[in-house]
Amino acid sequence: MAATEPKRLSLNAFSMNCVSHINQGLWVREDTRNIEYRTLAPWMELAKILEAGCFDALFLADVVGLYDAYRGGPEVSIREGMQVPVNDPMLLIPAMATVTEHLGFAFTSSILQTHPFTFARQVSTLDHLTGGRVGWNIVTSYLPNAAASLGLKDLPGHDERYDMADEYLEVLYKLWEASWEEDAVLADKAHRIYADPDKVHRIDHVGRYYEVAGPHLCEPSPQRTPLLFQAGSSPRGREFAARHAECAFVLSSRRQLAAGKGPVADIRARAARYGRNPDDIRFYQGLSPVVGGTEAEAKAKAAEYLEQLSTEAALAHLCGSVGVDLGAIDPDRPLETFDGNGMTGVVKGLLDSAPPGTRTFRDLAKANMAGQFVVGTPEQLADTLAEFGSLGIDGFNLVYATTPGTFVDFIDGVVPVLQQRGLVRTDYEPVPLRERLFGTPRLPDRHPAGQTRIEAARRRAAGRAGQPIAQG
Numbered sequence: 001m002a003a004t005e006p007k008r009l010s011l012n013a014f015s016m017n018c019v020s021h022i023n024q025g026l027w028v029r030e031d032t033r034n035i036e037y038r039t040l041a042p043w044m045e046l047a048k049i050l051e052a053g054c055f056d057a058l059f060l061a062d063v064v065g066l067y068d069a070y071r072g073g074p075e076v077s078i079r080e081g082m083q084v085p086v087n088d089p090m091l092l093i094p095a096m097a098t099v100t101e102h103l104g105f106a107f108t109s110s111i112l113q114t115h116p117f118t119f120a121r122q123v124s125t126l127d128h129l130t131g132g133r134v135g136w137n138i139v140t141s142y143l144p145n146a147a148a149s150l151g152l153k154d155l156p157g158h159d160e161r162y163d164m165a166d167e168y169l170e171v172l173y174k175l176w177e178a179s180w181e182e183d184a185v186l187a188d189k190a191h192r193i194y195a196d197p198d199k200v201h202r203i204d205h206v207g208r209y210y211e212v213a214g215p216h217l218c219e220p221s222p223q224r225t226p227l228l229f230q231a232g233s234s235p236r237g238r239e240f241a242a243r244h245a246e247c248a249f250v251l252s253s254r255r256q257l258a259a260g261k262g263p264v265a266d267i268r269a270r271a272a273r274y275g276r277n278p279d280d281i282r283f284y285q286g287l288s289p290v291v292g293g294t295e296a297e298a299k300a301k302a303a304e305y306l307e308q309l310s311t312e313a314a315l316a317h318l319c320g321s322v323g324v325d326l327g328a329i330d331p332d333r334p335l336e337t338f339d340g341n342g343m344t345g346v347v348k349g350l351l352d353s354a355p356p357g358t359r360t361f362r363d364l365a366k367a368n369m370a371g372q373f374v375v376g377t378p379e380q381l382a383d384t385l386a387e388f389g390s391l392g393i394d395g396f397n398l399v400y401a402t403t404p405g406t407f408v409d410f411i412d413g414v415v416p417v418l419q420q421r422g423l424v425r426t427d428y429e430p431v432p433l434r435e436r437l438f439g440t441p442r443l444p445d446r447h448p449a450g451q452t453r454i455e456a457a458r459r460r461a462a463g464r465a466g467q468p469i470a471q472g
């Protein structure tokens with residue numbers, strides 16, 4: 001079973017409810033459905049394709065602001081459809097769940113965008129509706145325009161956003177794990193008792209950023225807490241991942257992995273300090289596959305994509321992500337002088353991968369997911385994925401060039417090879433998403449969510465009924 005075989009690799013498709021996600025500019029091609037993003041048809045088709053290909057999940061990115069750092073404004077982003085317009089990812093999920101049975105749905109939501117009480121209810125609702133197939137990519141936002149639109153004067157500082165996220169999760173764990181006891185719901189028609197009031201508790205959280213009385217408005221869903229994804233890789237981001245994440249989205253090089261450097265080894269080591277097991281976190285490498293029947297065919301396809309990529313939109317993406325206007329900085333300036341409030345993990349990764357004093361802003365401009373294709377025949381791609389697996393990677397978030405074309409090519413060509421090698425699943429167990437990946441539908445006791453659950457039960461057992469039971 002996948003849950004007990006860590007080297008069984010997991011496949012996710014990476015997408016976003018917008019026109020142009022990562023490989024900027026390719027939306028203009030005839031063989032891609034990007035511009036239909038605002039209708040249900042392409043999403044339902046994609047979900048069915050991914051389930052036929054035995055993918056574990058569709059992973060949906062999101063932002064809640066404009067990328068407006070490049071050239072001092074959002075014009076390039078808007079013109080190029082670069083992550084704007086962008087529709088809400090959560091609202092796609094019920095439709096896709098209707099046409100699938102097993103596929104998981106991991107969506108992104110920023111801790112700045114929704115109050116945790118409301119967010120807890122939205123997620124529990126989705127977990128109920130999908131039978132426990134929901135994952136959440138926890139992000140803290142890096143776009144100042146998002147903060148400005150959400151009523152904050154400034155984007156809080158990089159590390160403070162993670163402090164806020166820690167408390168946001170504390171509130172959520174109390175609502176999801178400790179507010180409703182396991183046997184609170186009776187649904188007893190004969191006695192007209194739906195739920196036992198003695199087993200539904202307020203949380204009375206009072207913290208630095210949030211005050212939430214509770215109780216949670218939803219009864220326990222199959223997973224209670226959704227499967228937790230995270231993607232930050234700065235030192236503070238890694239600390240956050242080590243504490244909370246079950247799945248971490250990384251962009252590592254094989255050289256970095258082989259040397260035991262970079263986020264994977266570091267986050268596993270940090271997790272141990274929180275009393276978690278190294279296998280409690282699965283690492284998903286981002287890869288952008290281009291598959292061809294022959295190597296020459298694959299290379300020709302990739303060359304065509306590279307020709308059509310928009311450099312301007314890719315720069316608008318990168319500048320917004322790191323929070324600096326690369327168009328206004330001398331490209332030969334040492335990268336050590338970087339001072340931004342966005343994705344600092346990207347910059348740190350670059351600095352760590354070369355001797356001190358050798359990286360420049362030119363390297364940063366080149367370090368972009370767009371166009372970083374892994375090109376080859378199905379066997380060559382399977383070799384690459386297997387190599388990542390042998391270096392400690394547990395799964396992949398596959399980035400598309402065309403949608404659903406990239407996924408169709410991968411599923412028709414690479415998945416059968418991986419299946420023959422026993423590296424990916426050939427069918428699904430009918431269990432919630434977390435159980436499929438980790439063997440249990442609920443978070444273990446050693447995770448902070450589990451600790452919240454245990455602490456609440458301890459207080460109840462100590463006969464402190466009537467008092468707030470999940471106070472941190």
Ligand SMILES: Cc1cc2nc3c(=O)[nH]c(=O)nc-3n(C[C@H](O)[C@H](O)[C@H](O)COP(=O)(O)O)c2cc1C
Nearest residue numbers: 061062108139140141231232233234237343344345
């Ligand atoms: C591969 C990858 C995917 C990400 N996806 C999103 C996303 O969809 N939405 C978002 O707001 N942030 C996203 N982020 C940003 C991170 O969640 C994090 O907030 C950011 O990297 C800053 O943290 P750091 O400096 O610790 O890396 C992503 C980051 C990476 C590396």
